[in-house]
Amino acid sequence: MPRARLLVPIVLPLLLARPAAAAPPPKAPAAKPRVAVLQFEDKTSRYSWYQAGRSAQEMLITELVKAGKFRVVERDRLQTLMAEKDLSLSGDVDPKTAVKAGQLLGVEFLVVGAVTELGVSDSRASAPGYRGFPGFSVKTQKMEAALDARAISTATGEIVWSDSERDSTSDSSVYVAGAGGGTEDRQKLDRVLRPIVGGLARSLARAELPTTGLGGAADASGVAGKIAKADGSTVFLNVGSEAGVSPGDEFDVYRVGDPIKDPDTGEVLGADEKKVGRVRVTAVKGARLSTAAVVTGSGLQAGDVLKVPDR
Helix, strand or coil, X not given: CHHHHHHXXXXXXXXXXXXXXXXXXXXXXXXXXXXXXXXXXXXXXXXXXXXXXXXXXXXXXXXXXXXCCCEECCHHHHHHHHHHCCCCCCCCCCHHHHHHHHHHHCCCEEEEEEEEEEEEEEEEEEECCECCECCEEEEEEEEEEEEEEEEEXXXXXCEEEEEEEEEEEEEEEEEECCEEECCCXXXXXXXXXXXXXXXXXXXXXXXXXXXXXXXXXCCCCCEEEEEEEEECCXXXXXXXXXXXXXXXXXXXXXXXXXXXXXXXXCCEEEEEEEEEEEEEEEEEEECCEEEEEEEEECCCCCCCEEECCCC
């Protein structure tokens, strides 16, 4: 029996010392599409002083960032870039302009839209004063709005997502002896637009826009990223650790031409492109930045697209 008791203190430490199963390596963060939200076109000239198009743009940027599925260009940064590139963009963007803007701004998708409806209607009920009691009235104001939005691929000029939302809100104000008041117009606009924009943001998130990052699903053209800057034999790429890029990775470089349209329907069928070289990643500088050396080709420039070579 004494021998049996001795086995416990000897075996137990051996069991505890067994190495634990290796934890699986953490998954690389999924690549996110790079998008820019333009100011919505205001098609309701009667109420243009509300600046509903600008409000919709700001709200949608906020909602897309909160969704966590997109890399969104901040509004002030977008305005600065557009001024630097001498771009004037609004909710009504043609495919050729979208491709050019995408190359200059370094985004994969432009989200554009329009305020198609914005209306205010009033109704009032009142009662006269009686035996010293003042008269009163109740004013009800209803505001209705509708937005259309779409996402345009800057690689092809194609519309890859579109949706529309509408909503309304009502506010009542009580006036006693002519004095009283209700909600300010700007607050009403915020209350009616916010749920509309929220619905559009959720719809766009569900659309699963194809990302050009290597860590995600490349779009139909196989684009993996773009050249952000070219400096002689060294180029800077807008993909990095977030997309799973590593030193030694190679990319073929293409220059995208004008969109090709169907002559009958006007539908964008694609875009002409020409292979202009190949680059090899030399260092990963950040989540969305790498440097690469030019392997073949010359005259590479910002906006040229990267594709994974055929093996």
